Amino acid sequence: xxxxxxxxxxxxxxxxxxxxxxxxxxxxxxxxxxxxxxxxxxxxxxxxxxxxxxxxxxxxxxxxxxxxxxxxxxxxxxxxxxxxxxxxxxxxxxxxxxxxxxxxxxxxxxxxxxxxxxxxxxxxxxxxxxxxxxxxxxxxxxxxxxxxxxxxxxxxxxxxxxxxxxxxxxxxxxxxxxxxxxxxxxxxxxxxxx
Numbered sequence: 001x002x003x004x005x006x007x008x009x010x011x012x013x014x015x016x017x018x019x020x021x022x023x024x025x026x027x028x029x030x031x032x033x034x035x036x037x038x039x040x041x042x043x044x045x046x047x048x049x050x051x052x053x054x055x056x057x058x059x060x061x062x063x064x065x066x067x068x069x070x071x072x073x074x075x076x077x078x079x080x081x082x083x084x085x086x087x088x089x090x091x092x093x094x095x096x097x098x099x100x101x102x103x104x105x106x107x108x109x110x111x112x113x114x115x116x117x118x119x120x121x122x123x124x125x126x127x128x129x130x131x132x133x134x135x136x137x138x139x140x141x142x143x144x145x146x147x148x149x150x151x152x153x154x155x156x157x158x159x160x161x162x163x164x165x166x167x168x169x170x171x172x173x174x175x176x177x178x179x180x181x182x183x184x185x186x187x188x189x190x191x192x193x194x
Contacts, residue, residue, distance in 0.1 A: 025111075028111055032114065032115070032118075032119060035115075035119060036119050036123065039119065039120070039123050040123050040126070040127075043066070043123055043124070043127045044127060044130065046062075046127075047062075047066075047127045047130050047131045047134065048130070048134070050062065051063070051131050051134045051135070052134055052137075052138065056135065056138050056139060056142065056143075059131070059134065059135050059138060060135060062131065063128050063131040063132060063135060063158065064161070066124045066127050066128040066131060067124065067125075067128045067158060067161050067162050067165065068165075069120065069124045070120070070121045070122075070123075070124030070125050070128065070162060070165075070166070071121075071162070071165040071166055071169050072169075073116040073117065073120040073121045073124070074116065074117050074121045074166045074169050074170070074173075075169040075170070075172060075173040075180060076112075076116045076173075076180065076181075076184050077112065077113040077114075077115075077116030077117035077118075077121065077173075078113070078117070078169070078170050078173035078174060078177070079173045079174075079176070079177040079178075079180035079181045079184070080105050080106065080109045080112045080113050080116070080177075080181055080184075081109050081110075081113050081177075082173065082174045082177035083102075083106060083177040083178045083180075083181040084177075084178055085103065085106040085107070087178050088102040088103045088106060088178075088181075088182070088185075089103060091182075097186060097189060098182060098183075098185045098186030098187075098188075098189045099182070099185070100189075101185035101186070101188055101189045101192065102181050102182055102184075102185035102186075104185075105181060105184070105185055105188075106181070121166075125162055128158050128162065129155070129158060129159075132151075132154045132155055132157075132158045133151070133154075135154055136150045136151040136154045136155075139154075
């Protein structure tokens with residue numbers, strides 16, 4: 001390849017990047033910001049108001065539930081991006097229930113994945129961390145555990161469960177993306193009619 005060919009490739013790449021930048025959906029960004037704000041408030045309220053009033057075991061279960069929800073939505077987000085759209089077009093032509101919704105999700109994969117992984121998944125991660133702080137305080141006040149040591153252990157458990165769960169979930173999602181997306185779309189179809 002000579003220098004002229006390299007310059008042409010660079011210029012073509014710059015034009016494609018410019019076109020991509022022009023396609024940024026400002027309405028979608030505003031929606032994501034708004035929904036993130038509302039979901040954060042709701043989930044934080046649950047974390048801040050409910051967990052301190054529960055016994056420690058139930059508080060731990062609620063915190064683990066936030067971790068599980070984050071992992072589940074991460075799996076869905078990865079599945080949407082990895083699934084094969086042609087399968088759902090075939091199913092849709094045969095009028096398989098939920099296939100139309102799966103096609104819609106796949107056509108908007110970047111938005112669905114952003115919502116599932118970034119909005120719900122990340123908010124659950126933040127809220128589970130905040131819940132972990134509440135559990136740490138409950139353990140130290142009620143059972144006399146060392147606050148610093150307990151905080152380190154609780155944070156390590158929550159982060160390792162979240163990171164490990166998402167790592168396993170991503171492999172599972174990539175290997176089973178089509179069936180996961182179909183089941184999710186079928187479930188959502190019960191609430192959303194096309």
